Amino acid sequence: MIRAHSFRRVAVLALPALLGGCVVAGDVRPYPPMAPIQPVIAAPAYATPGAIYQAGGGSGLSLFADKRARDVGDLLTIQLIENTTAQTNASTQVGKESSLDISAPSIFGAPVTLNGRDVLSTSASGSRDFDASGRSAQSNRLQGNVTVTVVQRLPNGNLVIEGSKNIRLNQGNELVQVQGIVRPADIGPDNSVLSSRVGDARIVYGGRGAIAQSNAMGWLGRFFHSRLSPY
Numbered sequence: 611m612i613r614a615h616s617f618r619r620v621a622v623l624a625l626p627a628l629l630g631g632c633v634v635a636g637d638v639r640p641y642p643p644m645a646p647i648q649p650v651i652a653a654p655a656y657a658t659p660g661a662i663y664q665a666g667g668g669s670g671l672s673l674f675a676d677k678r679a680r681d682v683g684d685l686l687t688i689q690l691i692e693n694t695t696a697q698t699n700a701s702t703q704v705g706k707e708s709s710l711d712i713s714a715p716s717i718f719g720a721p722v723t724l725n726g727r728d729v730l731s732t733s734a735s736g737s738r739d740f741d742a743s744g745r746s747a748q749s750n751r752l753q754g755n756v757t758v759t760v761v762q763r764l765p766n767g768n769l770v771i772e773g774s775k776n777i778r779l780n781q782g783n784e785l786v787q788v789q790g791i792v793r794p795a796d797i798g799p800d801n802s803v804l805s806s807r808v809g810d811a812r813i814v815y816g817g818r819g820a821i822a823q824s825n826a827m828g829w830l831g832r833f834f835h836s837r838l839s840p841y
Contacts, residue, residue, distance in 0.1 A: 640787045641812045644772050646762055647791075678797045679769060684760045686771055687802040688788050692752040692813065701743040709735040752815055755802075756788050768793055771808070787814040 679686040714721045714731035721728055758773025774787040790808035797803050805811060 640774065640785060640814050641789055644761065644770060644789050644812075647764065647770055676799070678794070678799075678801050679760050680763075680794060682760050682763055685757050685801075686760060686769070686792065686797065687800075688756045688758055688771070688773075688805055688808065689802050690752050690754045690756060690786070690788070690805045690813070692750065692805055694750045695748070697745075697747045699743075699745050702740070703742075704740040705738065707735075707737040709733070752813070754786065756786050758788055764791075768809075774814075782817050784817040785814065788812070 711733045712731060714728040716722070756773060756775050758771040760769045761772050762770035764770065769792045770790075771792050772789045774785065777784040777786075788805070788808070788811070790811040792803055792808055796807040805813065
């Protein structure tokens with residue numbers, strides 16, 4: 611009896627620590643570093659002997675070049691302009707009614723009664739109603755600039771970029787992370803590209819600290835809103 615009581619006591623004391631350790635309030639989980647992309651390489655073009663311009667004759671010669679990112683290690687500015695709005699509505703109504711009546715049978719022309727009451731007649735009825743409705747709306751907006759680094763150049767010229775920005779404020783830290791693939795033609799003269807032009811984009815924004823924790827649900831609230839709660 612003492613062991614069972616001690617076990618329950620330890621379980622109750624350990625529950626807040628377990629729930630609090632699963633998800634840190636206001637914490638941001640950044641994406642892991644992007645693995646090298648294995649591109650599909652086209653068949654090589656064979657050089658034409660004796661021609662001035664030969665196909666497949668090595669990398670091209672750039673007579674004029676600007677300051678746009680084009681090689682591994684170059685920097686590129688991503689202009690974050692993200693606006694998303696989602697809304698959905700659902701409504702369901704179901705109804706069903708049924709009834710059953712069985713009249714009293716007669717034997718030799720007379721009904722079967724007991725103390726003057728029909729004992730073989732019966733009736734049943736039932737009805738079911740279901741009415742449910744749901745609505746969900748979400749809107750997000752993110753604006754800013756993040757300078758990233760080219761980590762890989764694909765054979766077709768596209769650039770794999772990755773970078774993050776950490777800002778330490780008085781009441782916490784802010785993290786902005788961007789990963790994806792950029793087409794050189796989308797890079798502007800100022801060496802920047804819109805986030806809407808980034809392929810396979812992974813964008814993370816969040817923070818940790820006093821302000822982020824004040825907007826997070828406590829461990830007890832998360833427990834009652836999890837699958838562990840039967841209500």
